[in-house]
Amino acid sequence: MTYRYLPTTAEDxxxxxxxxxxxxxxxxxxxxxxxxxxxxxxxxxEALAETELTKHMGRLAGKNSNALEYACFLGAGxxxxxxxxxxxxxxSRSEFYTAYTPxxxxxxxxxxxxxxxxxxxxxxxxxxxVANSSMYDGxxxxxxxxxxxxxxxxxxxxxxxxxxxxxxRAILLTNAxxxxxxxxxxxxxxxxxxxxxxxxxxxxxxxxxxxQYPNFFGGLEDLAGxxxxxxxxxxxxxxxxxxxxxGILQPPGSFGADVVVGDAQPFGIxxxxxxxxxxYFAVKKELMRxxxxxxxxxxxxxxxxxxxxxxxxxxxxxxxREKATSNICSNQALNALAASVAMTALxxxxxxxxxxLNIQKAQYAKQQLAGLAGYEVxxxxxxxxxxxxxxxxSVGEINKSLLQQKIxxxxxxxxxxxxxxxxxxxxxxxxxxxxxIDQLVQGLEGAYRA
Numbered sequence: 001m002t003y004r005y006l007p008t009t010a011e012d013x014x015x016x017x018x019x020x021x022x023x024x025x026x027x028x029x030x031x032x033x034x035x036x037x038x039x040x041x042x043x044x045x046e047a048l049a050e051t052e053l054t055k056h057m058g059r060l061a062g063k064n065s066n067a068l069e070y071a072c073f074l075g076a077g078x079x080x081x082x083x084x085x086x087x088x089x090x091x092s093r094s095e096f097y098t099a100y101t102p103x104x105x106x107x108x109x110x111x112x113x114x115x116x117x118x119x120x121x122x123x124x125x126x127x128x129x130v131a132n133s134s135m136y137d138g139x140x141x142x143x144x145x146x147x148x149x150x151x152x153x154x155x156x157x158x159x160x161x162x163x164x165x166x167x168x169r170a171i172l173l174t175n176a177x178x179x180x181x182x183x184x185x186x187x188x189x190x191x192x193x194x195x196x197x198x199x200x201x202x203x204x205x206x207x208x209x210x211x212q213y214p215n216f217f218g219g220l221e222d223l224a225g226x227x228x229x230x231x232x233x234x235x236x237x238x239x240x241x242x243x244x245x246x247g248i249l250q251p252p253g254s255f256g257a258d259v260v261v262g263d264a265q266p267f268g269i270x271x272x273x274x275x276x277x278x279x280y281f282a283v284k285k286e287l288m289r290x291x292x293x294x295x296x297x298x299x300x301x302x303x304x305x306x307x308x309x310x311x312x313x314x315x316x317x318x319x320x321r322e323k324a325t326s327n328i329c330s331n332q333a334l335n336a337l338a339a340s341v342a343m344t345a346l347x348x349x350x351x352x353x354x355x356x357l358n359i360q361k362a363q364y365a366k367q368q369l370a371g372l373a374g375y376e377v378x379x380x381x382x383x384x385x386x387x388x389x390x391x392x393x394s395v396g397e398i399n400k401s402l403l404q405q406k407i408x409x410x411x412x413x414x415x416x417x418x419x420x421x422x423x424x425x426x427x428x429x430x431x432x433x434x435x436x437i438d439q440l441v442q443g444l445e446g447a448y449r450a
Contacts, residue, residue, distance in 0.1 A: 105310070131281060361428045394422070
């Protein structure tokens with residue numbers, strides 16, 4: 001066998017050639033003109049032996065700046081949070097990590113119950129009535145929520161705050177083209193959505209208003225005020241929310257949100273260079289038949305025993321395409337399980353303590369930086385675990401300086417907000433120690449003096 005992972009023997013190849021009526025693999029491409037074929041050899045290195053390849057990949061991986069060896073203050077959608085050790089023990093069990101769609105409930109009760117518990121905990125955190133079994137990630141869930149609102153309200157206009165994650169807004173715009181939707185973005189004031197501009201943008205053609213809580217800048221939006229604007233013309237109120245923050249903040253459901261979406265990554269899912277994540281999607285009861293993806297429901301079998309089944313499947317794989325509310329054909333069951341195990345291990349009190357530590361440590365960092373020469377905390381609105389500072393020079397150069405001190409700095413906001421050139425978004429989670437925060441302050445001070 002020539003290749004370990006391509007186990008085609010010489011006899012296999014001979015049989016395939018005979019079936020196709022050819023003598024060699026080159027004849028497969030006989031219909032492709034010589035003039036468009038690539039001539040020569042690709043300019044790539046020669047193949048390495050397995051042992052050499054392993055060493056080579058290890059050396060490359062060693063060049064990465066990782067959160068195990070560096071103090072990480074980079075958030076912007078993916079966060080360095082505590083992951084209880086039990087999470088990996090559970091999700092590494094073969095019955096979970098090899099499981100696919102639980103079409104046969106009689107042999108999938110463990111998988112179905114795990115998803116059911118995920119749905120339950122998401123509803124408790126968000127203050128909503130129904131949650132689905134998960135989605136690809138938070139931005140995907142947000143785009144699906146907007147599409148659902150347009151279908152439900154029979155309107156084509158989506159009003160979204162610029163304080164919503166830029167990548168989520170980009171995905172929303174991409175999806176909107178396919179659905180023929182108009183997306184109107186509303187600006188910010190003092191790090192939160194400009195309510196006057198929002199009210200001016202919302203009208204009778206608006207299907208939904210979309211905000212983030214806490215928003216991309218870490219600010220806490222006035223959900224009570226936004227709810228009145230969203231519902232003034234009978235549109236839906238969609239909130240994208242960090243689930244850890246909901247351990248301490250009043251949930252969007254209590255402010256009258258119709259849909260709450262977000263990313264479960266902060267619970268039990270490693271940063272892993274930005275993915276995979278796990279989106280959640282929760283709604284009021286009256287919207288449960290429009291919810292995309294799958295819902296696991298609780299029932300009883302013929303003997304009256306508690307059981308779980310897939311229910312209210314609104315995706316096109318199961319029903320006629322023209323009646324489907326979404327073309328999402330999978331979910332993130334394994335990552336949803338990781339989030340469920342993390343939340344269970346922490347418990348309600350643990351989640352609250354975790355959220356409070358995020359607030360307290362971010363506040364400490366903010367206070368230390370507020371008095372630092374050359375730097376300014378730019379927004380005065382309340383924040384959760386992220387906040388924006390104005391820097392005395394290039395954010396990129398400052399971050400390079402911090403890396404030399406084994407500190408991963410913040411997000412350069414100029415990448416997404418040109419008007420915020422020279423501004424850095426810092427994230428401070430419960431894992432950051434006082435010593436690490438003080439080192440960040442010292443590193444920023446050193447960068448200023450340099």
